[in-house]
Amino acid sequence: MTDHLVILLTKFPVPGSVKTRLAATLGDIEACKIHDRLVQHCLSANQSPLWDFQVHYAGGSLDQMTDWIGQKTLVPQCSGDLGARISGAFLSGFAQGYKRICVIGSDIPELSSKHITQAFKALDVADLSVGPTEDGGYYLIALKAPHSVLFETMPWSTSEIFDATLDKAQHNQLAVHVGDMLEDVDHFEDWQKLAPLLGK
8 A cells, every 4th residue: 555546536337327428429328438448548547556546436336347447446436416526535535544645537538647646746835736627627636635625516517617626725725736738528529639549
């Protein structure tokens, strides 16, 4: 066990419940296949001996998750909105004794261990590190202490979430490091542009 933890938040791939904005163009089954590819890529691209790795999942059973992605450390997500689930992931990790925790999403083909390393390093001087997406959200958030206030009453799934996070941090006198801006896969146009990064 290291004292650094990376947590991937994801969903078990059930057609109609994942990548719904992609499904509007490509259909539920194809969108589900893309979700699978994105998660598998994320798992392979973000491992390191410098941190432990957990997958916090929604939907599906432990056996189904293991059949899907193999023998990983699997933790059911808590209930509630996205903020509650992110906050719950951090609280779980800190309760296990980890000193620095980074929560990531699975739909960022450009995300690599480099970005996670930068986020953890930034916590030497910052209270949190956030990696913004071009659509106004974020793909990564790292903390060295639980700050649940960052995830309460927030405009989730909007283009305002990154700015709202910065505002909330400033209001609570938390020092912020901002990482590289990356693109996520939400719409068909995103997939067309970013799919080559996943290889065959």
